[in-house]
Amino acid sequence: xxxxxxxxxxxxxxxxxxxxxxxxxxxxxxxxxxxxxxxxxxxxxxxxxxxxxxxxxxxxxxxxxxxxxxxxxxxxxxxxxxxxxxxxxxxxxxxxxxxxxxxxxxx
Amino acid sequence: xxxxxxxxxxxxxxxxxxxxxxxxxxxxxxxxxxxxxxxxxxxxxxxxxxxxxxxxxxxxxxxxxxxxxxxxxxxxxxxxxxxxxxxxxxxxxxxxxxxxxxxxxxxxxxxxxxxxx
Numbered sequence: 001x002x003x004x005x006x007x008x009x010x011x012x013x014x015x016x017x018x019x020x021x022x023x024x025x026x027x028x029x030x031x032x033x034x035x036x037x038x039x040x041x042x043x044x045x046x047x048x049x050x051x052x053x054x055x056x057x058x059x060x061x062x063x064x065x066x067x068x069x070x071x072x073x074x075x076x077x078x079x080x081x082x083x084x085x086x087x088x089x090x091x092x093x094x095x096x097x098x099x100x101x102x103x104x105x106x107x
Numbered sequence: 108x109x110x111x112x113x114x115x116x117x118x119x120x121x122x123x124x125x126x127x128x129x130x131x132x133x134x135x136x137x138x139x140x141x142x143x144x145x146x147x148x149x150x151x152x153x154x155x156x157x158x159x160x161x162x163x164x165x166x167x168x169x170x171x172x173x174x175x176x177x178x179x180x181x182x183x184x185x186x187x188x189x190x191x192x193x194x195x196x197x198x199x200x201x202x203x204x205x206x207x208x209x210x211x212x213x214x215x216x217x218x219x220x221x222x223x224x
Contacts (some may be wrong), residue, residue: 034210042130042200043214044152050208087152091209095167096142098152 002026002090006099012107018077021102023071023088030091035073037065038101039086047086048073078104109134111202111215115179119196119222121188125189129202129215136160136183143176143187143197143201153198160167192222 001094003026013019024032030052038043046055048064051071075082083106088099115127129141142157156166158176166174170189178185189196201209201217 029156032209043203043217044211045214046210046212047208055212089152089210092206094154094157094165095169097174098154098155099112100151 001095002029002093002097004088004090004097004099004104006086006088007101008102010103010105012105013078014107016076016082019075019078019085019104021073021104022067023066023092023099025069025071025092028068030092031067031090032090033064033066033071034089034091035062036087036089037082037084038087044087080106109204111139111213113200113202113215113218114220115220117219117221119220120224121193121222122191122204125187125192125196125200125220125222127187127200127202127220129185129192131183131185131204133182136180136185136199140187141169141176141178142203142205142211144203144211145196145202147198150170151204152188155187155189159187194222196220214219 005024007022033051035048038044047062052064063074087103110132112130118146119125137160138158143155158164158178173190175188199216199217202215204213205211
């Protein structure tokens with residue numbers, strides 16, 4: 001299985017901050033990497049697919065980059081509704097696997 | 108707008124079979140991959156397996172011996188059966204859709220299944 005490791009596991013930030021979350025794959029996955037946002041009691045929602053493609057309807061303050069084994073999710077200016085848990089997921093090969101999550105909290 | 112809705116018992120006894128159904132509305136089940144995904148409370152997200160609309164399947168090896176996913180295109184539904192459950196199978200179970208890119212673009216709201224006697 002391909003292991004996905006996110007860092008940090010948790011992060012405190014303020015509204016307006018620029019935030020970066022990292023995801024590392026245990027082997028190369030090309031650009032088969034997606035990012036999700038999950039709020040309490042809700043299903044995850046896709047933000048970024050194919051490493052850097054913004055999903056329709058997602059604000060442009062979210063961006064993704066990377067290929068191979070190292071990927072980043074950047075939120076350019078945090079808004080109150082962005083405080084949530086973020087997951088990366090690889091779809092290079094099955095079993096599809098997710099990172100352990102990064103909980104973004106208000107400072 | 109595609110919508111997915113899970114249904115099934117919220118409580119299953121140990122050693123019995125967990126059965127869930129996902130009903131797809133607002134779009135056809137044809138031409139897409141349909142997955143089951145679970146998340147134990149406070150733990151990591153785990154992909155269980157998928158079925159393509161044609162009926163082909165792929166399962167997570169960690170669960171393969173206990174999982175069956177089936178599809179009923181006439182009802183726009185697909186289903187999960189997980190046998191010989193234990194407390195470790197207690198989780199929120201989600202159904203979700205993905206295309207060839209492998210990212211999950213539509214999800215059900217999730218249903219909590221508790222394994223307990």
